[in-house]
Amino acid sequence: MTDEELVQEAIKYREHSYSPYSHFAVGAAVLTKSGKVYGGCNIENASYPVGICAERTAIVKAVSEGERDIVALAVVGDTPGSCSPCGMCRQFIGEFKIPKIIMANMHGARKTVTLEELLPFAFTDSDM
Ligand code: THU
Numbered sequence: 001m002t003d004e005e006l007v008q009e010a011i012k013y014r015e016h017s018y019s020p021y022s023h024f025a026v027g028a029a030v031l032t033k034s035g036k037v038y039g040g041c042n043i044e045n046a047s048y049p050v051g052i053c054a055e056r057t058a059i060v061k062a063v064s065e066g067e068r069d070i071v072a073l074a075v076v077g078d079t080p081g082s083c084s085p086c087g088m089c090r091q092f093i094g095e096f097k098i099p100k101i102i103m104a105n106m107h108g109a110r111k112t113v114t115l116e117e118l119l120p121f122a123f124t125d126s127d128m
Helices: 003-014 054-064 087-095
Strands: 026-032 037-041 070-077 100-105 110-114
Touching: 003 026, 003 037, 003 054, 003 070, 003 100, 003 110, 026 054, 037 054, 054 070, 054 087
Parallel strands: 070 100
Antiparallel strands: 026 037, 026 070, 100 110
16 A cells, blocks of 8 residues: 555545544544554544544554554644644554654645654653
8 A cells, every 4th residue: 555545544534533622623544564454533522631633543443453563654634734643642653663654634745754753752661
């Protein structure tokens, strides 16, 4: 699967966004080593901090299906530039050492970075 195909999967899952409070829909998709794709969207809550981001939804879906070996993650939002994962999602992405992060928007912007670039000086299992 190409990076652009993974972005298109994220765009598809963005349609499922439940974001009645922010009205900001986000979609994400992860590709596993086995070639499977798991998609996610942001799911908000009346108690705001309870909501979950699209990236973590997608990762949770993969890991809970026994797929921890994730080779790439794409995230998309209707942002002016490429949609950037929040800090909490960066830490979550770091936990599963996802090596490639593709950030995109709805207007053709694409930016691909490594985990090192996304989360420098990360706190990881090797720090404990
Ligand atoms: N959001 C994501 O889904 N991913 C991010 O990395 C940035 C923020 C969601 C959370 C919330 O539902 C909405 O976007 C506005 O912050």
